[in-house]
Amino acid sequence: MSANRSESERHEAAKRSLSPKRVAAAAGVFVVVLFLDFFLNVILPDSSIRQLLMLAACNVLAALSLNVINGMAGQFSIGHAGFLGIGAYTSAVIASHMHHFFGGGEPSFARSFAIVPACLCASAIVAGFFGFLVGLPSLRLRGDYLAIVTLGFAEIFRLIIATAQADSGNGQSVMGRISAAISSLGGQNGYQGIGNDGIPLYAGPFWVFGLAALLGLVAWRIKFSGWGRALRGLREDEIAAAAVGVDPTRYKVTSFVIAAAGGGIAGGLSAIMRDGLGIVNPDNYNFQTSFDAITMVILGGSGSVTGSAMGGVFVTFTVKAIELLQGSSVVQDLRVSVEWLDLNALRMIVYAMVIIALMIVRPEGLLGERELFGKRRAVQR
Amino acid sequence: MDLVLSRVAKNFGGLRAVFDVSFTVKKGTIFGLIGPNGAGKTTVFNLITGVYKSDEGSIHFGSHNLGPLKPAQIARAGIARTFQNIRLFSQLTVIENLLVACELQKRAHLAAAILRLPVYYEDENTMHGRAMDLLRVFDLDGVADEPSTSLPYGNQRRLEIARAMMLEPKLLLLDEPAAGMNYGEAEGLKVQIRWLRDTFDLSIVLVEHNMQVVMGVCEDIHVLDHGETIAHGTPEQVRTHPKVIAAYLGEDNSEFNTDGSAA
Numbered sequence: 001m002s003a004n005r006s007e008s009e010r011h012e013a014a015k016r017s018l019s020p021k022r023v024a025a026a027a028g029v030f031v032v033v034l035f036l037d038f039f040l041n042v043i044l045p046d047s048s049i050r051q052l053l054m055l056a057a058c059n060v061l062a063a064l065s066l067n068v069i070n071g072m073a074g075q076f077s078i079g080h081a082g083f084l085g086i087g088a089y090t091s092a093v094i095a096s097h098m099h100h101f102f103g104g105g106e107p108s109f110a111r112s113f114a115i116v117p118a119c120l121c122a123s124a125i126v127a128g129f130f131g132f133l134v135g136l137p138s139l140r141l142r143g144d145y146l147a148i149v150t151l152g153f154a155e156i157f158r159l160i161i162a163t164a165q166a167d168s169g170n171g172q173s174v175m176g177r178i179s180a181a182i183s184s185l186g187g188q189n190g191y192q193g194i195g196n197d198g199i200p201l202y203a204g205p206f207w208v209f210g211l212a213a214l215l216g217l218v219a220w221r222i223k224f225s226g227w228g229r230a231l232r233g234l235r236e237d238e239i240a241a242a243a244v245g246v247d248p249t250r251y252k253v254t255s256f257v258i259a260a261a262g263g264g265i266a267g268g269l270s271a272i273m274r275d276g277l278g279i280v281n282p283d284n285y286n287f288q289t290s291f292d293a294i295t296m297v298i299l300g301g302s303g304s305v306t307g308s309a310m311g312g313v314f315v316t317f318t319v320k321a322i323e324l325l326q327g328s329s330v331v332q333d334l335r336v337s338v339e340w341l342d343l344n345a346l347r348m349i350v351y352a353m354v355i356i357a358l359m360i361v362r363p364e365g366l367l368g369e370r371e372l373f374g375k376r377r378a379v380q381r
Numbered sequence: 382m383d384l385v386l387s388r389v390a391k392n393f394g395g396l397r398a399v400f401d402v403s404f405t406v407k408k409g410t411i412f413g414l415i416g417p418n419g420a421g422k423t424t425v426f427n428l429i430t431g432v433y434k435s436d437e438g439s440i441h442f443g444s445h446n447l448g449p450l451k452p453a454q455i456a457r458a459g460i461a462r463t464f465q466n467i468r469l470f471s472q473l474t475v476i477e478n479l480l481v482a483c484e485l486q487k488r489a490h491l492a493a494a495i496l497r498l499p500v501y502y503e504d505e506n507t508m509h510g511r512a513m514d515l516l517r518v519f520d521l522d523g524v525a526d527e528p529s530t531s532l533p534y535g536n537q538r539r540l541e542i543a544r545a546m547m548l549e550p551k552l553l554l555l556d557e558p559a560a561g562m563n564y565g566e567a568e569g570l571k572v573q574i575r576w577l578r579d580t581f582d583l584s585i586v587l588v589e590h591n592m593q594v595v596m597g598v599c600e601d602i603h604v605l606d607h608g609e610t611i612a613h614g615t616p617e618q619v620r621t622h623p624k625v626i627a628a629y630l631g632e633d634n635s636e637f638n639t640d641g642s643a644a
Binding site: 218221222225226227229230232233235236237239240241242243244245246247248249254303369 | 430431432451452453454456457461462464468469470471472473477478480481482484485487489490491494495497501504505508544545547548
């Protein structure tokens with residue numbers, strides 16, 4: 001190969017990286033989310049619908065991140081709620097303190113450019129650190145055993161938050177300080193910001209939808225990078241992957257860290273999103289949450305980026321639809337006439353039926369490992 | 382670089398799988414490792430590639446001591462292998478199987494891939510080109526985008542060799558490459574093995590039951606039985622070695638004679 005040709009190839013490659021089409025697409029998304037940030041409350045006056053849409057975007061991020069472990073790496077984590085929760089608490093605390101530091105008032109769009117990135121970076125780092133710790137046993141454990149470790153981790157996190165008490169232990173000792181710090185997160189009642197004023201909700205549609213788009217792109221590129229290919233190879237056959245130089249240890253732990261960091265961002269975003277609840281509660285991060293995340297990935301098609309995203313939206317709306325169904329007059333009348341009817345049980349039954357039906361019709365999920373639209377080859381020949 | 386095994390031993394619980402095995406594979410030779418079923422040939426491969434750790438003895442490849450290295454590191458040191466029971470990445474396409482194997486040669490890491498930096502495209506271009514060249518060599522370029530498991534058995538075996546070659550190895554270990562091949566295919570394999578050695582300037586170690594292939598291409602043959610060395614030499618020396626004949630056909634022919642099947 002002559003030097004000339006590789007030079008021209010390099011030139012080509014540089015052009016592809018910043019092609020006008022890509023720049024235009026990025027600018028388009030930017031303008032749209034910026035527009036939504038200011039006008040979404042005009043387009044959709046009902047705040048519960050706005051909340052639902054933004055929640056869907058957060059759930060998409062949760063599904064995309066879990067897909068890295070459960071879909072691409074072929075591990076089985078049933079403790080994603082732990083990472084979501086860690087991210088949510090981290091962002092909630094940092095947002096509250098920064099808000100306080102800046103002097104309170106209404107959360108302004110300008111200020112969100114300082115607060116939201118700081119919160120989400122911290123969420124990603126803290127959750128990623130715990131992902132590293134949980135990922136280490138994944139080298140020795142597989143299948144159900146690893147699942148139990150992840151479940152245990154998520155429950156430990158939830159219970160530590162929920163049961164911490166300020167007056168336990170001596171206030172001066174290290175343990176006393178730690179328990180005081182944890183109990184300042186509100187215990188069973190949840191964290192509502194400094195002075196229980198509510199968590200400042202800085203992440204408007206600009207951040208929520210913008211990050212969903214951006215991190216969706218990142219997830220896509222991870223899957224179709226050499227790294228993602230090697231990870232999928234590792235999933236198929238660990239011995240063969242090692243024999244061609246793919247170090248299982250490094251790839252598995254890295255996949256856990258990436259998934260946990262993504263989960264942290266998803267959780268953090270949901271804690272500080274506009275039209276959110278302004279409170280994070282340990283009960284929001286129980287097994288049901290992990291299970292919902294798994295459902296999103298499996299329904300959409302594990303291993304598929306677009307599938308997981310679809311699963312995230314689908315599950316969010318299904319849960320909401322069931323809630324609406326519970327509130328409908330027919331069901332309410334039924335409840336009056338049948339006293340023993342438990343509406344929460346009803347929700348689980350409908351939810352389970354949807355999943356069972358889908359698993360019968362399409363056991364590989366909506367998309368399987370395929371993607372919604374074809375991927376252009378990185379190289380055309 | 383020479384591969385040197387000296388006094389290697391491996392036990393599985395009470396089973397002595399490999400005991401006191403020493404041999405040297407000189408650079409550029411085609412080396413045969415043969416023996417009856419259960420002789421420990423595949424175990425030796427697994428010891429060389431780090432899937433198992435040897436209990437005793439040492440394995441050196443050039444200046445590398447392979448003892449403490451993990452399988453992925455051994456692959457990086459330039460030793461590639463295929464497997465007795467084919468191990469392809471089944472959900473990946475044919476070309477993706479090859480591309481996984483060059484992950485360690487890339488300059489673009491995950492961050493570069495996410496940002497789609499120019500170096501990512503350069504890498505993908507180069508690797509894709511190399512993979513297609515290899516697929517052409519093994520006559521698999523027409524099925525590059527098919528799922529790897531959709532290939533017929535013989536092509537899956539060749540794909541495994543192609544994947545191993547993607548590492549640009551200095552030593553290639555082939556575990557029963559001729560298994561399930563007919564006479565004609567085995568003849569083709571012989572040509573391919575010699576061609577690989579000559580073209581890519583590497584050493585090849587072959588575990589094989591097909592004597593047509595072993596005697597046809599190997600320059601140096603090491604015979605194991607029950608984990609121990611029973612013979613070593615050129616194909617002619619091994620073919621006529623009394624212990625080898627005994628190991629393959631049995632020492633005492635009286636059993637055959639009583640039921641008349643050996644006549």
